Amino acid sequence: MNDIKQFLRSNALRPTKQRIVIAGYLFDGTDKHVTAESLSTELAKRKHIISLATIYNTLHDFYENGLLKKLTLSADRVYFDTNTDDHHHFYSEKEQFLIDINKNIKVNGLPKTPKNKKINKVEVIVHLDK
Amino acid sequence: MNDIKQFLRSNALRPTKQRIVIAGYLFDGTDKHVTAESLSTELAKRKHIISLATIYNTLHDFYENGLLKKLTLSADRVYFDTNTDDHHHFYSEKEQFLIDINKNIKVNGLPKTPKNKKINKVEVIVHLDK
DNA sequence: ATATCAGTTTAGAATGATTCTAAAGTGTTG
DNA sequence: CAACACTTTAGAATCATTCTAAACTGATAT
Known part of the structure; x- marks a missing residue:
């Protein structure tokens, strides 16, 4: 709990109730893939009702600070994605199936890279099924 | 023109005025990347006003028939993407920059592929800038 | 040719994820 | 604890896309 507060503070994010709850859920040690909607649902199951606007704000705040990948x-x-390491994915659109590689x-x-451009990242998506 | 009609017919698509115009533009020999909006704009420049609904319908019809990649x-x-060969992309979100690899x-x-799944395609996106 | 009918087109409404607004609430600092 | 900047939130707004259902048109049979 204080860990979470420190964690947020060290990322220039004021540790509000909502951010603490969201960070507590997202960064519990297991990698997660969430959407605004799925996160809202998960938190609701845990009796934490946070407005969708705040969930969007927070996901973006975390993303801007490099705590999440988009x-x-x-x-x-x-x-x-809470796994911010360089990695890739298996993905099945049909089944909403998504796992890290x-x-x-x-x-x-x-x-060679187009003139005057720089590679930001190389992303590999392995599409399943179809 | 008759080529286009035949082309459409051979893909089980009735050659309507709108589809002929759209196919004529898309499959003119040069690879293209379009969105519904950009396609609508390009056709409008050529004095072909086709409703957005039809543009969406047609893009999907073409996609369903393997004439386009999504x-x-x-x-x-x-x-x-009018290039339906197996290929990849350089992409810059910031600049709307998109070219084939x-x-x-x-x-x-x-x-190894997850159990009971089959790989549909492996997609590589090289993200530029940031 | 023409009637017929399934396949198409279309305007406009509906949808759904996301963003915006602006008012009320809350950490933080002195 | 005052004061203010930063946050949260409900609800409205946005925007790409899809849906609806009515009008239209290409294909087929007569």
Whole structure:
């Protein structure tokens, strides 16, 4: 609890009740993939009612501070990933199935980067089913 | 023109005025990345006013028939790609910059596919800037 | 040719995730 | 504990996309 407060403070985030609850859930040691909606549902199960606006705000605050990764897998919702290490994903749109690939993947044969651009990250999505 | 009609018919799509115009634009020989909005704008420039609903319908019809690929790069719009070969992309969200990587890319070190799942495709997105 | 009908197009409404607004609430600092 | 900047929130607004259901049109049979 005080750990969480310190954790938030050390990321320039004021430790409000809501952020403490959300951080407590998200950063409990197990990697998680959440959407605003799924997070809201999970917190509600735990009797923590936090407005959706705050959930969106908080996810973005955490994201801006590098505490979460943002995943764009489907056009109709944004996933946030608590695993901020460089990694990739298996993804099944049909089944909402999403798991990390932590194993070291190498992408070979990339052409040279377009002029005046810099590579931010190389993302590999392994689409399943269909 | 008759080519386009045949092309549509051979894909089980009735060659309507609108589909002929859209196919004529999309499949003119140069690879294109479009969104419903950008397609609508391009056609309007050419004095072809087609309702957005039809543009959405047509893009999906073409997609369902394998004439287009769907790209999920950003959460706020869907891109369709006239290049249906297996390929990858450079992408800059900030600049709406999107180009094909046709070169043969190899992804090594993938872990084994989750039980009872099948790989549909391996997608590599090289994110630029940030 | 023409009637017929399934497949299409369309305007406008509806949807749904996300963002915005602006008013009320709350950490933090002195 | 005063004062203020930062947060939270309900509800409205936004925006891409989908839906609805009425009008339209390509294909087929006569």
